[in-house]
Each structure stands twice: as C-alpha cells, then as structure tokens.
Amino acid sequence: MAIQIQEVSIPQVNLEEDLQSQIEAVSANGTPVKITGGNTKSFYGHVVNALEINVSGHSGIIDYDPAELVITLRAGCKLKDVELLLAEKGQMLGFEPPCFGEEATIGGIVASGLTGPRRAFSGAIRDFILGVKLLNGRGEIVNFGGRVIKNVAGFDVSRLMVGALGTLGILLEVSIRVIPKFEAETTLSFEHADAQTHIDWINQKRRFPYPISASVWYQGRTKIRLSGSQQGLYSACEDLGGDNKIDNDDTWSKLKEQTHPFFGPVKSLARVSVPSVEVNFLPAEPQLIEWGGAQRWIETPQENLGQLRQQVESHRGTVCAYQGYDGHAEIFHRPTDGILALHRNLKSSFDPAGIFNPGRMYAGL
Amino acid sequence: MITSTRQQLAGLFRTFLEYESVVDQSTSLAAYECDGLSAYRQTPLMVVLPKTIEEVQKIVIICADRNIPIVSRGAGTSLSGGALPHAEGIVLSLSKMNRILNIDDNAQSITVEPGIRNLAVSEAVKHLGLYYAPDPSSQIACSIGGNVAENAGGVHCLKYGLTLHNVLSVTIVTASGELLVLDQQSLQSQGYDLLALVIGSEGMLGIVVEVILKLLPIPQCARVILAVFDDVEKAGNSVASIISGGIIPAGIEMMDNPAIRAAESFVNAGYPIDSAAILICELDGTEAEVESQISKVDRILKDSGAIDTRLAKDDAERHLFWSGRKAAFPAVGRLSPDYYCIDGTIPRKALGAVLTEINRLSEEYELRIANVFHAGDGNLHPLILYDANDEGAFAKTEALGSRILQLCIHHGGTITGEHGVGVEKLGEMCVQFSDIERHQFHAIRSAFDPTNIMNPGKAIPTLARCAEFNAMHVHNGELPHPELDRF
Numbered sequence: 116m117a118i119q120i121q122e123v124s125i126p127q128v129n130l131e132e133d134l135q136s137q138i139e140a141v142s143a144n145g146t147p148v149k150i151t152g153g154n155t156k157s158f159y160g161h162v163v164n165a166l167e168i169n170v171s172g173h174s175g176i177i178d179y180d181p182a183e184l185v186i187t188l189r190a191g192c193k194l195k196d197v198e199l200l201l202a203e204k205g206q207m208l209g210f211e212p213p214c215f216g217e218e219a220t221i222g223g224i225v226a227s228g229l230t231g232p233r234r235a236f237s238g239a240i241r242d243f244i245l246g247v248k249l250l251n252g253r254g255e256i257v258n259f260g261g262r263v264i265k266n267v268a269g270f271d272v273s274r275l276m277v278g279a280l281g282t283l284g285i286l287l288e289v290s291i292r293v294i295p296k297f298e299a300e301t302t303l304s305f306e307h308a309d310a311q312t313h314i315d316w317i318n319q320k321r322r323f324p325y326p327i328s329a330s331v332w333y334q335g336r337t338k339i340r341l342s343g344s345q346q347g348l349y350s351a352c353e354d355l356g357g358d359n360k361i362d363n364d365d366t367w368s369k370l371k372e373q374t375h376p377f378f379g380p381v382k383s384l385a386r387v388s389v390p391s392v393e394v395n396f397l398p399a400e401p402q403l404i405e406w407g408g409a410q411r412w413i414e415t416p417q418e419n420l421g422q423l424r425q426q427v428e429s430h431r432g433t434v435c436a437y438q439g440y441d442g443h444a445e446i447f448h449r450p451t452d453g454i455l456a457l458h459r460n461l462k463s464s465f466d467p468a469g470i471f472n473p474g475r476m477y478a479g480l
Numbered sequence: 481m482i483t484s485t486r487q488q489l490a491g492l493f494r495t496f497l498e499y500e501s502v503v504d505q506s507t508s509l510a511a512y513e514c515d516g517l518s519a520y521r522q523t524p525l526m527v528v529l530p531k532t533i534e535e536v537q538k539i540v541i542i543c544a545d546r547n548i549p550i551v552s553r554g555a556g557t558s559l560s561g562g563a564l565p566h567a568e569g570i571v572l573s574l575s576k577m578n579r580i581l582n583i584d585d586n587a588q589s590i591t592v593e594p595g596i597r598n599l600a601v602s603e604a605v606k607h608l609g610l611y612y613a614p615d616p617s618s619q620i621a622c623s624i625g626g627n628v629a630e631n632a633g634g635v636h637c638l639k640y641g642l643t644l645h646n647v648l649s650v651t652i653v654t655a656s657g658e659l660l661v662l663d664q665q666s667l668q669s670q671g672y673d674l675l676a677l678v679i680g681s682e683g684m685l686g687i688v689v690e691v692i693l694k695l696l697p698i699p700q701c702a703r704v705i706l707a708v709f710d711d712v713e714k715a716g717n718s719v720a721s722i723i724s725g726g727i728i729p730a731g732i733e734m735m736d737n738p739a740i741r742a743a744e745s746f747v748n749a750g751y752p753i754d755s756a757a758i759l760i761c762e763l764d765g766t767e768a769e770v771e772s773q774i775s776k777v778d779r780i781l782k783d784s785g786a787i788d789t790r791l792a793k794d795d796a797e798r799h800l801f802w803s804g805r806k807a808a809f810p811a812v813g814r815l816s817p818d819y820y821c822i823d824g825t826i827p828r829k830a831l832g833a834v835l836t837e838i839n840r841l842s843e844e845y846e847l848r849i850a851n852v853f854h855a856g857d858g859n860l861h862p863l864i865l866y867d868a869n870d871e872g873a874f875a876k877t878e879a880l881g882s883r884i885l886q887l888c889i890h891h892g893g894t895i896t897g898e899h900g901v902g903v904e905k906l907g908e909m910c911v912q913f914s915d916i917e918r919h920q921f922h923a924i925r926s927a928f929d930p931t932n933i934m935n936p937g938k939a940i941p942t943l944a945r946c947a948e949f950n951a952m953h954v955h956n957g958e959l960p961h962p963e964l965d966r967f
C-alpha cells in the first residue's frame with residue numbers, strides 16, 4: 116500500500132549525508148556536540164555546552180502501512196504531525212508521549228524516553244520501538260532492529276536508544292509499533308482521602324481485567340481513565356461505580372503535558388519512581404501520584420534531595436530531580452558502580468571519542 | 481591435556497559444589513551434547529549444576545581466571561543451537577535453580593530462579609487468578625532463564641507481548657563474577673535500558689540468576705473462531721483487516737494445507753483437510769468486550785473471503801481447535817523422519833509473496849514444507865521435512881532454510897523472530913547486518929565480557945565467518961540481494 120498523506124503534510128527532507136559529514140568532521144578532532152531536535156526537553160538532563168547539531172530538519176515518513184501497525188520515520192518529524200497522521204488512520208502511539216511544545220520531534224521523544232499517563236497500563240517507548248537507524252560517533256550509519264514486531268537477530272540496540280539522551284548516537288530513523296485508537300474513553304472519579312488508600316485501591320482494581328488506561332491521585336481524589344469498546348466501558352463503569360463520570364476529561368492531557376496546576380513553574384519537583392504497590396514510602400510533602408502508584412511527584416527542596424534518594428533507594432526506586440533545581444543538583448539517580456561502569460563501556464563502544472552530549476546524563480559519560 | 485584440565489577443574493568445583501553437581505564422566509556428558517537443534521553436537525569439558533547465586537559466582541570466577549568458556553543452559557530446548565557446548569568450556573546448567581522465591585499477590589509479580597519451567601510459573605499462581613502471559617509452545621519444558629536469553633514469544637504475544645514486555649527485573653552474574661540487578665519494577669528506567677539489552681542476548685552478556693515476572697489476571701472469558709480459506713493470501717489479508725479494524729486478538733495463528741493435514745490426522749481437531757489455510761483467532765477479555773468483538777471478527781473474516789467460520793461453542797471445543805495448532809510440530813514430525821523448523825519474520829503484507837516463493841523453493845530443493853504461522857505478528861515457521869539418514873539431506877535442508885531466511889530479509893523482515901541466532905543462523909547474520917553493525921554487536925558484548933568467555937562463538941559471526949559465508953553465496957561477484965534495504 117502506498118503512503119497516503121492527506122491533510123497532514125510532513126516535510127520530506129533527507130539530511131542524512133549532511134549530518135554524516137558534520138559528524139565525520141567533529142569526530143576526527145573530538146569536538147563535543149550537543150544534539151537537539153525541537154528543544155522542548157532540554158531541561159531533562161544536565162546542560163551541555165557544545166557545538167549544536169540540530170536534527171529537526173531531517174524529516175519525513177519512510178514507510179507507513181496502517182495494516183502493519185508499524186510506522187517508520189525520520190527522527191526530525193514533529194510529534195504533533197505524526198499523531199495527526201496516525202489519527203487519520205484510526206491509530207495512535209501507545210505510550211502517550213508528552214510534547215512540551217509544538218516543536219517536539221520523534222527523535223527527542225525516543226531519546227528522552229518520557230512517557231505519559233498510559234505508561235503503567237500499556238507500556239513505555241521501549242515496549243513499542245522496533246528499529247533504529249543511527250549515526251554513531253565515528254560518523255557511520257548503522258541499522259538495528261527492523262520493521263517487524265518479532266525480531267531477535269542481534270542485541271537489542273533499538274531499545275538501548277530509548278532514554279539514552281542522545282549519548283550513544285544521533286537517531287536518524289525510528290520504526291515504532293502503533294496501536295488502534297480506542298473506540299471510547301471515559302473518566303471516573305473517587306474520593307480517597309490519603310495516598311495509601313489510593314494505592315491500595317488502584318492496585319486491587321488492577322487484579323481484574325478492567326480497561327483502566329491511566330490513574331492519578333491528587334488532593335484527596337482518585338481519577339481513572341477507562342479506554343476500550345463501548346460495551347466494555349459500560350460494564351466496567353457499572354462495576355467500578357465512583358462518584359462522578361466525566362467524558363472528555365482534560366486531566367489526562369494536562370498530566371501528559373504537565374500543564375496541570377500541580378506542576379506550577381516555581382516548584383521544586385522530584386520524580387520518585389517506585390514499585391506501584393510501595394506503601395512504606397509516603398512522605399507528608401504535597402504530592403501527585405500517577406501510574407497506579409509507580410510515579411510520585413513530590414515537592415522537595417534541593418537540600419533534601421540526597422536524603423530522599425537514600426530513602427527511595429531502600430524501596431527499590433529512583434529519584435529524578437525533575438524541575439526547579441539549580442545546576443548543582445544531580446538530575447538522574449546514580450546507579451551502582453558496576454552498572455555505571457557498563458554505561459561507560461557501552462558509551463565508548465558507540466562513541467569512542469565521547470563527542471555526543473557529554474555529561475547530559477551523568478558526569479563523565 | 482583436556483583430561484588433566486578436566487580433573488583439575490572438577491576438583492576445584494567440588495570444593496564448593498556437591499559431588500554429583502559436577503558432571504565429568506563422558507557417559508553422563510552425552511545428555512548435554514546438544515539442545516533442540518540436535519544436528520549440532522559437541523561434548524563439553526564438563527557440566528556444573530549450581531544451586532545458589534554464590535555458587536554461580538564462584539564458578540564464573542574460576543573460569544574467568546583460566547579463560548574457560550561458559551555456556552549457560554536452561555532446559556536445552558533452544559532450536560538454534562544457542563546452548564550447544566563449547567569443546568574447551570563448561571556447561572553451566574541452571575536446572576537445579578528452579579525455585580519460586582516470592583509471590584507478590586498485591587504487586588502481581590513473582591520472583592523466580594532461572595531454571596523454573598515456564599508453565600510452572602502460571603501453575604503456581606493460578607489459585608490467585610493470575611498467570612504469566614508469554615507461552616512458547618515449549619512451555620512445559622523451557623526455562624524462564626532460557627526465555628529471557630531468547631526473548632521468547634508465544635501464541636499470545638500479539639496482545640500480551642514477548643518476554644521483554646513481561647519481565648520486571650533480571651539479576652545477572654557477569655563474566656567477572658559480579659552480580660548486577662537490572663530492575664524496572666518502578667516502570668521508569670534511568671540511565672541505559674540494560675534490562676532490555678540483556679533480554680534476548682542469548683547468554684552472552686551474563687548468566688541470568690534471578691527474574692521478577694509480571695503476572696496478569698486470567699481473562700474472564702476467551703472465545704475462539706476457526707476460519708477456513710481456499711486461498712492463503714486471503715487468509716493473510718484477513719489478519720491485516722482484523723488488526724487494522726482496531727481489534728487485537730489474544731492470538732491469531734495460521735496453518736497451510738500440509739500443516740492442516742498433518743495436524744488433523746494427528747489430533748482430529750475437525751480441521752477441513754481440503755482447505756488452503758485455516759486461521760485460529762482467539763479473543764479474550766471481559767464478557768462484554770469479547771461478545772462485541774466476536775461478531776466484528778466474524779464479519780471481517782467473511783468479508784475477507786473465508787468460506788466458513790466456526791465459533792467454538794464451549795471451552796472443550798476451544799481447546800480442540802487449539803490442539804491441532806499446538807501439536808503441529810510433532811504432527812509434522814510424524815510425516816517424515818526429521819523436520820527442521822525455520823523462524824523468519826516478515827511484514828504481514830508480504831505473506832502471499834513469501835509463501836508462493838517458499839513453495840517454489842520447496843520444489844527446487846525437492847523437500848516438502850508445512851507452514852505454521854504466528855500470523856498476527858508475521859512470524860513464519862516453515863517446517864522442512866527431510867530424512868537425516870539420506871546422505872547430504874541435512875546440508876540441503878539447511879541450504880533451503882537459509883534461502884527462506886534470506887527471502888524474509890528481502891521482504892523487509894528478519895532471520896529470527898523468537899528462536900535466536902545461536903550457531904544456526906550465523907551465516908544469515910552476515911546478510912542482515914553490515915560489518916560495522918556486527919562490529920558494534922561485538923563491542924557491546926566486550927562491554928560486558930572483555931575476555932569473551934560467555935557463550936563464545938554464538939549469535940554474532942566473526943568477520944572471517946562472514947567472509948566464508950559470502951564467498952559461498954556470492955554469485956557473479958555480487959552479494960545475495962544487493963538491493964536489500966537492511967533496516
């Protein structure tokens with residue numbers, strides 16, 4: 116089937132050779148570079164002071180046949196255009212990625228690995244990515260994975276790119292599995308005075324095959340989103356009850372884009388990731404809980420970050436200094452020495468001169 | 481030389497392992513000579529069967545000091561020779577590490593040792609209304625450690641995902657004996673996704689010693705439709721129509737005429753033996769959802785040209801419909817002294833073209849082929865029938881298999897969907913990947929295992945190996961399929 120692009124027009128511009136020659140030049144003399152797409156997620160990671168290489172012009176659909184449920188695109192494609200294109204065919208990205216701005220690109224989404232409210236219920240980018248075309252630190256173009264759902268030939272390099280923050284190479288193209296849009300969606304709300312009640316409740320409900328696709332707890336209220344067939348939703352609503360049923364609730368898009376009032380700009384927010392059922396870690400600070408309990412946003416002053424990290428570690432979790440901290444705070448949770456050593460080895464296998472986004476993830480990487 | 485190394489090593493291992501956990505007598509070693517791909521055989525130096533993580537670490541440190549290769553082994557059901565021993569190395573069998581360590585009903589997860597059988601996991605949590613979704617056809621035998629190493633799939637992975645999608649945490653012992661926990665129970669990976677990298681790495685990045693698996697609630701209701709087609713391509717297209725119609729079946733499997741005939745004479749599932757293809761489509765979920773989907777699927781199948789559709793009236797009939805598919809391998813095995821299972825994946829739209837070409841190749845090589853197909857995800861299992869007693873028959877079969885895999889690459893697919901590269905598909909790896917890409921794979925393995933002791937010689941071919949393969953397959957100075965876009 117040919118690619119039919121109707122209302123949405125995605126520019127078809129191939130800058131591969133151009134990008135390759137830029138990297139060849141810098142890799143020869145070890146000049147560090149900062150890779151950017153739409154620059155909407157530059158807050159996520161440490162500041163990189165280096166020559167900027169912008170990938171957003173490298174755009175276009177390589178292959179999209181809706182019946183295959185797979186799309187292959189150049190990394191500079193704008194997320195909003197891609198979502199429109201998929202919507203035209205009754206499909207969508209299964210991981211509900213945040214845009215944080217009109218200019219967000221697919222490459223940036225994959226590199227940052229950020230996922231939205233659907234994460235706990237249908238998966239993260241790593242669960243959907245199938246293949247990548249990559250420009251490595253030697254300026255070589257390499258392909259890993261593919262355009263089919265099942266593929267175990269070679270190590271899974273595509274998934275390694277998710278969340279690598281561009282430290283391993285420049286993403287040129289990605290293939291992603293897409294999913295059909297749901298027939299219907301609705302939101303139910305419940306009163307749950309404290310976080311523990313919410314966590315117990317939502318995890319108990321997950322023992323049943325309800326079509327829950329998102330959850331949030333904030334200021335004494337739980338909201339859940341249901342996605343599925345009309346009939347499925349109808350019977351789930353009957354069963355679950357709740358004190359309010361809201362169609363077209365904008366809570367979810369506000370959570371995804373972090374325009375929800377809780378994410379007010381002046382706050383210092385830590386993103387705490389713990390196993391969803393963890394109820395022994397429930398600090399008194401104001402918080403918002405997503406992902407069935409696994410993602411907890413907690414207002415934390417900078418001086419308390421270290422202590423928070425120690426606490427969370429003992430609950431099998433990690434802390435990201437997400438928003439409102441100064442440049443001295445370490446943004447990502449440091450892994451154990453053994454794992455950090457592997458990071459260095461892997462980094463140098465892709466990028467021997469260490470030119471890509473140095474220090475963006477961890478100092479010295 | 482081998483004997484003295486063997487004695488010395490066995491002595492060392494026996495300082496901390498029970499006497500019978502070190503197998504060094506050639507009569508007993510025979511049981512470990514091969515895995516499910518029995519055409520490849522090799523006696524290992526010895527086999528060790530540790531019971532604890534500490535024992536695994538000690539074994540690895542001893543081997544690392546002496547540069548002795550380690551081949552991890554679960555249940556030995558690999559179909560690609562992944563667990564084939566190394567002549568100068570040990571086989572580290574995880575079969576004695578098969579306990580359940582913890583069931584967390586609330587978190588819907590289970591912590592297990594790697595040697596536990598796949599099916600034993602679901603059986604252990606059934607009373608809680610839970611199960612472990614990935615269900616390879618070998619699930620009564622294969623181990624969770626082996627599933628992690630191969631990123632195993634099953635008939636239900638279209639909807640519920642592969643091993644990768646159902647593993648929350650893996651603990652590995654690296655080539656230096658270090659213990660690393662790769663955990664994503666918190667759903668957010670920070671740093672590189674090493675968990676994803678280790679899954680499917682065929683025992684080359686470390687030994688899996690502990691795994692936390694995600695469990696799912698057993699669906700309230702499951703129904704199966706069997707659809708009959710007089711044309712394989714129509715059957716293939718109907719799969720695309722169902723999926724693009726917004727329905728993700730729990731499983732959707734296809735069999736061609738030779739496979740139908742074999743299965744029917746084996747289990748009497750009621751398959752129509754004159755049809756060109758059948759589809760078995762399972763839908764699951766809540767009663768309400770399944771009801772609404774059944775009628776849609778039935779309509780789509782008929783619109784796509786199914787000459788008959790049958791809805792299993794009860795669970796007994798549902799199991800009957802499945803029984804033929806599940807028994808397809810042994811059923812085909814009855815038709816011929818030996819069979820060889822191929823594992824390529826293609827975009828679904830290429831199904832018609834690929835099957836036509838497979839039939840042509842079958843004639844060219846004068847070898848019969850029956851096709852079973854995980855139709856939902858494009859994973860094709862042509863079963864080549866041959867007789868190993870005929871001189872040169874296996875070589876010819878392998879050559880035909882290789883042609884089929886290259887055909888998959890040609891159509892934008894891949895040489896292995898779920899069985900892994902092992903030793904079997906080293907040659908085809910030279911076609912699917914460039915020198916630079918293969919070099920990257922070697923570099924990744926060195927990042928974990930600089931001295932190359934974990935399952936050496938598997939999964940990633942050396943430059944020399946590819947030079948040899950290409951020399952054999954170059955025609956008129958051209959590489960096979962130079963036009964391929966190797967994405």
Ligand SMILES: Cc1cc2nc3c(=O)[nH]c(=O)nc-3n(C[C@H](O)[C@H](O)[C@H](O)COP(=O)(O)OP(=O)(O)OC[C@H]3O[C@@H](n4cnc5c(N)ncnc54)[C@H](O)[C@@H]3O)c2cc1C
Pocket residue numbers: 515516551552553554555556557558559561562563574594615616617618621622623624625626627628629630631632633634635682683684686687688689809898899935
């Ligand atoms: C009849 C039959 C049907 C099959 N059907 C399917 C199917 O539907 N889907 C599917 O995906 N596969 C299938 N397979 C293939 C096979 O069962 C899977 O690959 C399975 O995951 C292998 O598990 P195992 O425990 O037998 O591993 P083994 O065969 O023992 O080993 C396989 C590989 O894993 C490595 N390994 C094993 N354990 C560990 C460990 N603890 N740590 C590190 N590495 C380890 C080995 O070194 C080797 O490379 C089938 C096989 C047969 C014989």
